[in-house]
Structure formats: structure tokens, C-alpha cells
Amino acid sequence: MIEDFPFYLSLIVAIILLIMLANKIKVAYPVLLVIAGLLISFIPGIPTIKIDPELIFIIFLPPLLYEAAWAISWKELWKWRRIIGSFAFVVVFLTAITVAFVANHFIPGFSLALGFLLGGIVSPPDAVSASAILKFVKVPKRMSSILEGESLLNDASSLIIFRFAMVAVATGQFIWQDAVLSFSWMLVGGIGIGLLLGYVFMKSQKILPTDANMDTILTIVAPYVMYIAAEEVHSSGVLAVVSGGLLLSNNRFSFLGTSSRLRGVNVWESLAFVLNGLVFVLIGLDLPEITSGIEGVSLSSAIGYGLLITVVLIVVRILSAYGAVIVTLVARNFISVADTRSPGFKAPIMMGWTGMRGVVSLAAALSIPTHLYAGGPAFPQRNLVLFITFVVILTTLVVQGLTLPYLIKKLNLPSFNDYLSDEDADNEIKRGIARHTLNHIKENHNILFERSHFLQQIHEKWQGKIDEDGDIQLSPEVREAYLDILNAQRMWLIEQNHNNTDLNEDVIRKHLMKIDLEEERVRLVH
Known part of the structure; x- marks a missing residue:
């Protein structure tokens, strides 16, 4: 590990230079970083990168979710709560189901449970990619708010699906009543633990004689405590971090002083910058490990399966976006909705094309055990699931990521006039x-x-x-x-x-x- 330290140091410098280049040529930096990671992985003598999924789930995910919760507007989150909730939970579940049936039908050796596992892995879009692309194009505020809100919650729903599917593959059965109880505990327990610990951190920083340095360190510690505490009791660590982060963000003026707020913004912007850069480069660098594990299927067939699942994901998301519009137009006759106007046919296309997948999907795939249980048979199709996930991430990032700015400009979306200029x-x-x-x-x-x-x-x-x-x-x-x-x-x-x-x-x-x-x-x- 020590001998590889210069490589990791140079990797951070390379990330900074690549993001500078991405800003210069107006390309979303996740796209450039993944491609760069791929190219670097082919250089002879480069240290083999093996991504530990626990590294992603414990080290990277909590602070990135926490930073997003602080950055998002609670006003927007609440205003568009129905559409955000439908994309973060309903659409993710429908996507996983669709992928399960397609994989079961077209990919040899894939059971429905295994297809559902793959669906849970690839169903959540990556918000960092969409946000990076939206910096270069002007979109209505409501669209960016919905994407940001969805990204806060869809990781939780997909990881919950992933857990249930893992149990179904390992045991060969799926007990609905147990699943419903477990799902309810993940939701209620995750949100409750996040709010409770968030309240404890808020009161502690308000009562104790902390300074700006201590406050900043506590904000870095908070997401890890929330995530680990929730996971220890088998609830959702993602929802714990999101709910706790939203609570602290909306009360920041009551317990953080001016110096703490200003310094915290600078520290968190730098931290999120480095973490986001690293995770996308690591995706590309992990290619040798992923391809080396494919057995029993040709590389061309595996790529074809990955492209098939990618097409399914895109189509389901676009259809879901139109479905959400139809449901809203019908529901406005019975309940109050955020906006009674029809968004037209353009907005759903844009929403559907923002489904780039990212590091959470890769980490989930890598976390699949090599064996069903200790000393037991090998986990079925693990390497193929991992490769399909990589193809989905690479294809959606490069194809959708590069074409999204052009699509948005061609669509010429209406401004909707939600706010004053x-x-x-x-x-x-x-x-x-x-x-x-x-x-x-x-x-x-x-x-x-x-x-x-x-x-x-x-x-x-x-x-x-x-x-x-x-x-x-x-x-x-x-x-x-x-x-x-x-x-x-x-x-x-x-x-x-x-x-x-x-x-x-x-x-x-x-x-x-x-x-x-x-x-x-x-x-x-x-």
C-alpha cells in the first residue's frame, strides 16, 4: 500500500487536471474521468486497483449524501415531493422488476431472483453525473430540483431491493410478509435514527463551547455515525444520512456560528470535489478486475447483455416520466398538485435521458459474495452481473452524458416561470x-x-x-x-x-x- 502512495497522489493531481479540461471543453467531468480511468488501466505497470465495496459504502457514500442533503433546497424538495418520491421509489422498483423479467428471458442461467438482483443494482441513476452536465446547460429549476431530490432517495430504495434479492437468490424463496416488515423497518428506522442523531449533533454543537474547527470536524463525523448506526440495526444508512443531513441543514443558523458556516462550506466543497473525482476514476481503473472474472460466456455476448439492459433502463425511465405526467394530470382533479399545468412532451424526454448510472451500482455489484454461504457453492452468475453493471455504467455515462447537453438545447424546454428571474x-x-x-x-x-x-x-x-x-x-x-x-x-x-x-x-x-x-x-x- 505504501509503495503505491505516489500513484494515488498523482491520481488526485490527474483528477484536478482532467476536471479543468472538462470545464474547458464543456464536458461533464464524470464522463472524462471514467474514460481516463479506463485508459490508465491499460498502461503497463499500473498498480491493480481492487475496489472494496465497503470502501464505497462506508467511506464515500455517507459524506456525498450528506453534502447533497445540505445543498438541496427543502422548499423544492417538499414542493415536488410526489414526483420525487415516485421516481425514487416507484420507478426504481418498476425498473428492477422489468430488468428481472428481461434478464430471465434473454440471459441464459438468469433466474427471476437473479434478474431482480441485477435490477436492484442498476436501477438508481447517479446524480453527480446529471448535476455536472446541467452546469453547462440551462434547464428549468423544477427539473434540476427533481433530479437532485430523486438522487437523495433512490440509492436507499435500490439498496433495499438489492438486499431482498440477495436473500431470495441465497435461499431460493421470497417471503412477502417478512419483506414488507423488513422494508418498513428500513424506512422508519433509517429516517428515525437519522433524525435522532441529527438532533443530538445539533444540540451538542449548540450547548458545548465548540469553535469553527470543532464544528467542521463534527459535520464530517456526523454522516458516518448516522450511516453506521443505522446499518448496525439493519435499517437504511442512506435514509439516516439524508434525513439527518436535511434536519441539520435546515437548522444550521440555530446551532452553527458564522465562522463555522463559512469554513464548513469551503471544507465540504473541497471534500466532495475529491471524493466525486476519485470514485469515477476508480470505476474506469477497475476494468481489468471485472473483465478477468468473466467465464462461460464470450466477451461479445456479455457486452450484448449489458447493452440490452442499458436499453431497458432508458426505455423504462422515459416511459415512467410520461407515466408520471399522466398520473399528475389525472390526480390534479382530485388533490392539490405542485403545478396543474402540463409539462408537455419535452420535459419527460429530458427526465428520461438523465438516467446515468454510477458508483453506487458498481459498489453494490462488487459486494455480491463469491459464495452463497461460507464453504458453499459459488454465487451464480456473479462475474456476469458485475460485467453487465460495468457496461451499463460506462454506456450511460458516455452516451447519455455526452448527448444530454445537445438534447436539452434541441428540446428548448419552457422556463415554466416557477420563480422570479x-x-x-x-x-x-x-x-x-x-x-x-x-x-x-x-x-x-x-x-x-x-x-x-x-x-x-x-x-x-x-x-x-x-x-x-x-x-x-x-x-x-x-x-x-x-x-x-x-x-x-x-x-x-x-x-x-x-x-x-x-x-x-x-x-x-x-x-x-x-x-x-x-x-x-x-x-x-x-
Whole structure:
């Protein structure tokens, strides 16, 4: 391991250079990293990479899910909860069932249980790939929100299917009542453990005398604790991390100080950057191990099976997207839905084409044991399942990943006008903050305002008479008053995010970041 350290170090440098190249040529970096990993694996003398699935599930998955939970908008998640839930659970289950029947019919030696196992492995799309591609093209906010929300939950549903299928393959039977109870515990237990531990972390950081460094470390530890605790009691570690992450994210202003929030953002962006880069390169680097295990079937036949399953996944997802539209159009006559307007035929095509598969699928396939039980017969078709999974990942990443930007541009999706434009929202927020600030100063700091030149300047600034307040030496009293004003602005923004449905949360978060930066600047003024 030590002798390979220079290789891994150079791999990280290569990842940075490749992502720079991907941004330059406007190609989603997961596509470039997987291809680069493939090419590197053919270089003579390169250390053989063997991916330990536990490395993915324990080291990589919890922080990446946690970071996504912090980044997503709860407002959007709740608004589109029905469509997100249907894609994350119903569509994943339908995909697994369809793959099971197709594999059983077309692939020799595949039972329905084994097909269901393969379906559980390849059913969850990879959100990192879609998000990386969407950076280069403009899509309606609702589309990106649905994709982000789906990605938070579909790993959980697919891994639950995977567990049940593993039991069915190993025992040769499937007991529905046991499966329903186990499924219910995975959902309820996972969410409950995540919320409980999230609450414990939140209260601990609020009560204990932590600083920015300690808070940042605790945010890194939190997802691992949630995941491991849930898995130890056989519930869903994915749902534990997601639910705990959402709880902490939506309460970040109540238990994290300004310095902790600012430093945490920087640390998590860097951490997620490195982890995402590594997992996609590792997919490509693992090719020699995957191909070496194929026995009893020709390479061309194995590739054909992989392409067949890929086509099934794409078709099922597109049909499911249209099905979701039809169900929504019917359901709007009976219940309130997020939007009563028809999205037309273009949006489902785009949603259907964003089903790139990624590292969770590969890790699940690699976690299949070599034997059904200790000392027992070999696990049936393990190597073929692993190879098909690799073909699906590679094909969807390269084909869909490279063509998605072109498809989105050709579709010319409608804007839907869910929110004010960023410019209009920016102006409305600035006017609202100005009014709220002036009222807050008059109501809470009127006496101090009369004798503080700085507060008078702040007052004039929000009236639009001056642009910059400059670096001014503040007395302790004025400094505390200004910090109170900034906190009042922050609370107003949070309230607007909850109550004003015309404002995009991304714009509000940008203004919250500005307030945090201003507060940090003021605290550093001596």
C-alpha cells in the first residue's frame, strides 16, 4: 500500500487536471474521468486497483449524501415531493422488476431472483453525473430540483431491493410478509435514527463551547455515525444520512456560528470535489478486475447483455416520466398538485435521458459474495452481473452524458416561470432588506442611532445614498448593534424563503452568504 502512495497522489493531481479540461471543453467531468480511468488501466505497470465495496459504502457514500442533503433546497424538495418520491421509489422498483423479467428471458442461467438482483443494482441513476452536465446547460429549476431530490432517495430504495434479492437468490424463496416488515423497518428506522442523531449533533454543537474547527470536524463525523448506526440495526444508512443531513441543514443558523458556516462550506466543497473525482476514476481503473472474472460466456455476448439492459433502463425511465405526467394530470382533479399545468412532451424526454448510472451500482455489484454461504457453492452468475453493471455504467455515462447537453438545447424546454428571474429576485430582496433594516434600526436602536455616525451611514446606505460603508473603527456598543442588524436581515431572509413562493432559494442563499461574510468582517474589526 505504501509503495503505491505516489500513484494515488498523482491520481488526485490527474483528477484536478482532467476536471479543468472538462470545464474547458464543456464536458461533464464524470464522463472524462471514467474514460481516463479506463485508459490508465491499460498502461503497463499500473498498480491493480481492487475496489472494496465497503470502501464505497462506508467511506464515500455517507459524506456525498450528506453534502447533497445540505445543498438541496427543502422548499423544492417538499414542493415536488410526489414526483420525487415516485421516481425514487416507484420507478426504481418498476425498473428492477422489468430488468428481472428481461434478464430471465434473454440471459441464459438468469433466474427471476437473479434478474431482480441485477435490477436492484442498476436501477438508481447517479446524480453527480446529471448535476455536472446541467452546469453547462440551462434547464428549468423544477427539473434540476427533481433530479437532485430523486438522487437523495433512490440509492436507499435500490439498496433495499438489492438486499431482498440477495436473500431470495441465497435461499431460493421470497417471503412477502417478512419483506414488507423488513422494508418498513428500513424506512422508519433509517429516517428515525437519522433524525435522532441529527438532533443530538445539533444540540451538542449548540450547548458545548465548540469553535469553527470543532464544528467542521463534527459535520464530517456526523454522516458516518448516522450511516453506521443505522446499518448496525439493519435499517437504511442512506435514509439516516439524508434525513439527518436535511434536519441539520435546515437548522444550521440555530446551532452553527458564522465562522463555522463559512469554513464548513469551503471544507465540504473541497471534500466532495475529491471524493466525486476519485470514485469515477476508480470505476474506469477497475476494468481489468471485472473483465478477468468473466467465464462461460464470450466477451461479445456479455457486452450484448449489458447493452440490452442499458436499453431497458432508458426505455423504462422515459416511459415512467410520461407515466408520471399522466398520473399528475389525472390526480390534479382530485388533490392539490405542485403545478396543474402540463409539462408537455419535452420535459419527460429530458427526465428520461438523465438516467446515468454510477458508483453506487458498481459498489453494490462488487459486494455480491463469491459464495452463497461460507464453504458453499459459488454465487451464480456473479462475474456476469458485475460485467453487465460495468457496461451499463460506462454506456450511460458516455452516451447519455455526452448527448444530454445537445438534447436539452434541441428540446428548448419552457422556463415554466416557477420563480422570479434571478435579477428581479435580487432587486426584490435588496428592497425588502432595506425596508426591514430601516425599520429595525428605528425600532431597536433609535437612541444609539442619533449619536453613531456608522449607524447613520448604514441608514443612508439602505436608503441608497451611499454605496460603501468602508472600514470604520466601531465601538463595542455600535458593533453589537450592527451585528444585531445583520442578524435581523438574516432572519428576514429565512422568513422570506419559507413564505415567499416567488423567490428561488438559490438567490436567498446567496444573500445569506453575503450577510455571513459581512458579519465575519465586522467581527474581525478591532
